Amino acid sequence: MTAAREVGVAQGIPPGEPSAIELRDAGLGFGKRTLWEGLNLSVAQGEFLVVLGPNGSGKTSLLRVLLGLQGLTGGSVSVAGGVAGAGNSHVGYVPQQKTLGGSYSVRGRDLVGLGLDGHRWGIGLRARKERRAKVEAALAAVGASEYADRPIGALSGGEQQRLRVAQALVGEPDVLLCDEPLLSLDLAHQHSVSELIGTAARESGAAVVFVTHEINPVLKFADRILYLVDGRFRIGAPTEVMTTETLTELYRSPVEVLRVREKLVVVGADEAGCHHAEEGED
Amino acid sequence: MGKLFDFGTTGELLGFGFVQQALLAGALLGLVAGLIGPLIVARGMAFSVHATSEIAFAGGAAALLAGIGVQYGALGAAVLIALALGLLARRGSERDSVIGAVLSFGLGIGILLLWLYPGRGSNKFGLLVGQIISLEGPDLTLMITCTLVVLVVLALIYRPVLFSSVDPEMATARGVPTKLLNPLFAVLVGVATSLGVQTVGALLVVALMITPGAAAARVSSSPLVTTVLAVIFAEVSMLGGIVLSLAPGAPVSAFVTTISFLIYLGCRVFARTRPQYATPAIAT
Ligand SMILES: Nc1ncnc2c1ncn2[C@@H]1O[C@H](COP(=O)(O)OP(=O)(O)O)[C@@H](O)[C@H]1O
Ligand SMILES: [Mg+2]
Numbered sequence: 001m002t003a004a005r006e007v008g009v010a011q012g013i014p015p016g017e018p019s020a021i022e023l024r025d026a027g028l029g030f031g032k033r034t035l036w037e038g039l040n041l042s043v044a045q046g047e048f049l050v051v052l053g054p055n056g057s058g059k060t061s062l063l064r065v066l067l068g069l070q071g072l073t074g075g076s077v078s079v080a081g082g083v084a085g086a087g088n089s090h091v092g093y094v095p096q097q098k099t100l101g102g103s104y105s106v107r108g109r110d111l112v113g114l115g116l117d118g119h120r121w122g123i124g125l126r127a128r129k130e131r132r133a134k135v136e137a138a139l140a141a142v143g144a145s146e147y148a149d150r151p152i153g154a155l156s157g158g159e160q161q162r163l164r165v166a167q168a169l170v171g172e173p174d175v176l177l178c179d180e181p182l183l184s185l186d187l188a189h190q191h192s193v194s195e196l197i198g199t200a201a202r203e204s205g206a207a208v209v210f211v212t213h214e215i216n217p218v219l220k221f222a223d224r225i226l227y228l229v230d231g232r233f234r235i236g237a238p239t240e241v242m243t244t245e246t247l248t249e250l251y252r253s254p255v256e257v258l259r260v261r262e263k264l265v266v267v268g269a270d271e272a273g274c275h276h277a278e279e280g281e282d
Numbered sequence: 283m284g285k286l287f288d289f290g291t292t293g294e295l296l297g298f299g300f301v302q303q304a305l306l307a308g309a310l311l312g313l314v315a316g317l318i319g320p321l322i323v324a325r326g327m328a329f330s331v332h333a334t335s336e337i338a339f340a341g342g343a344a345a346l347l348a349g350i351g352v353q354y355g356a357l358g359a360a361v362l363i364a365l366a367l368g369l370l371a372r373r374g375s376e377r378d379s380v381i382g383a384v385l386s387f388g389l390g391i392g393i394l395l396l397w398l399y400p401g402r403g404s405n406k407f408g409l410l411v412g413q414i415i416s417l418e419g420p421d422l423t424l425m426i427t428c429t430l431v432v433l434v435v436l437a438l439i440y441r442p443v444l445f446s447s448v449d450p451e452m453a454t455a456r457g458v459p460t461k462l463l464n465p466l467f468a469v470l471v472g473v474a475t476s477l478g479v480q481t482v483g484a485l486l487v488v489a490l491m492i493t494p495g496a497a498a499a500r501v502s503s504s505p506l507v508t509t510v511l512a513v514i515f516a517e518v519s520m521l522g523g524i525v526l527s528l529a530p531g532a533p534v535s536a537f538v539t540t541i542s543f544l545i546y547l548g549c550r551v552f553a554r555t556r557p558q559y560a561t562p563a564i565a566t
Binding site for chain 1 (some may be wrong): 437438439440441442444445448449450452454455456457458499503504505550
């Protein structure tokens with residue numbers, strides 16, 4: 001890895017505290033409603049944590065806490081060895097998919113470049129060569145070089161999502177937070193985006209928090225799963241969490257987990273989750 | 283038609299000090315408008331620029347009535363209203379209607395104030411349709427100061443403003459202080475708009491602040507190329523408009539808006555020949 005990254009690791013995560021993310025007795029609520037509380041979670045460097053749960057269970061809110069955009073109601077949080085703060089340069093983020101572009105559009109390479117240094121002051125005339133090389137490498141890593149000069153508004157959802165991944169990876173983060181990056185991608189793209197994030201994190205030793213509805217594309221990378229349902233949660237290895245007993249307990253209604261040709265099929269969760277999602281709207 | 287294009291007279295007039303001052307003022311405005319325009323387009327602020335210019339007009343008219351320099355009234359009012367509009371939620375559902383209400387109110391008040399003004403003054407309708415070429419001339423000291431302030435501040439905040447314009451959610455997550463930048467950028471827009479009101483007039487500021495940026499965005503998606511093109515387009519419209527208006531003695535703004543619009547049309551046509559590099563016409 002580059003020198004910048006080594007410095008980042010050395011400063012970002014002090015020795016003796018190997019975890020990239022540390023939540024202690026953390027709780028979050030809005031008004032009277034509690035999303036989750038008593039959450040103790042420590043994610044190690046290089047660990048891949050998958051976050052599952054129905055709509056409204058507080059997955060995005062958890063990422064917002066880790067980004068420093070949302071304060072906890074109780075407990076404490078530390079990210080990359082420091083406070084969870086907006087603009088922590090050790091943290092990369094892939095937001096929930098939203099189409100980009102409009103009356104004014106930039107190119108894919110500009111989007112990735114802004115992920116690298118868009119939060120800095122000035123015009124950014126210095127070290128342009130170095131910047132270019134980094135952006136080029138990030139674009140190549142996600143296979144976006146070919147369309148990097150086209151305006152993002154003219155790209156498909158899958159192409160935009162690859163750029164999002166490059167944008168998050170270009171800063172060589174220690175912690176990578178992904179919010180449903182597979183949403184509305186077709187199966188082939190779900191696999192390629194999962195593969196990208198999984199292998200990039202493995203190579204760089206970054207910790208990943210991966211929120212998703214689709215577990216199968218990331219199953220082979222998942223070290224642990226955090227499953228949130230209506231304020232209840234379970235943390236553990238995929239084999240512990242993704243069982244008929246555990247999910248039935250979490251959803252408080254019959255849910256069955258089947259293993260079909262290396263894939264997990266969860267039956268009944270959507271029905272049980274729907275009722276909850278409606279509750280989450282108000 | 284002969285009266286419209288009398289090059290002899292034009293050449294003669296170009297020798298005059300007040301014409302040269304007008305050209306300098308126009309060049310400053312073209313520079314500011316070209317640099318800031320693409321960002322205004324990116325942030326979807328075109329309509330709020332229009333409202334700001336009408337309020338600047340009312341401010342200028344109030345200053346005229348009070349016997350203060352018109353330029354100070356326009357500047358003060360523009361900065362205040364731009365700040366207020368900048369503090370409105372960026373894409374709130376009510377935003378358009380609030381701006382519309384403010385715009386028509388500004389125009390109405392301005393017209394009332396002008397009507398109350400007893401003098402005939404060349405200033406009177408200049409605020410609406412432009413008064414850049416007049417014997418009094420533009421207030422160059424104020425214009426140069428404002429231009430410098432806008433350029434320096436814009437250079438400092440350019441990258442984070444661009445980031446938060448094209449990708450607001452990500453910018454916030456990466457620590458761009460959008461709560462500070464939105465009103466700050468709005469103030470810059472206010473200053474730039476008031477420069478426009480003093481030169482091309484309140485009704486036509488948009489032709490200079492928005493059209494060049496929008497035209498440039500049609501032919502390129504590179505922020506650098508778009509900005510350079512927007513400056514060139516704004517300068518050509520502004521300086522070209524002034525020079526063409528000399529011989530017939532017609533209002534500058536008519537020529538500025540025509541040139542600006544022709545460039546915009548040209549860019550749209552050009553974009554059709556190579557759509558892969560331009561912003562798609564319909565947001566997908
Ligand atoms: N700032 C906020 N104020 C009030 N309620 C909020 C806020 N942010 C999120 N919520 C509520 O918290 C719940 C969880 O939201 P979210 O974290 O987005 O869920 P998920 O990502 O799991 O679908 C939702 O019901 C949402 O309405
Ligand atoms: Mg969510």
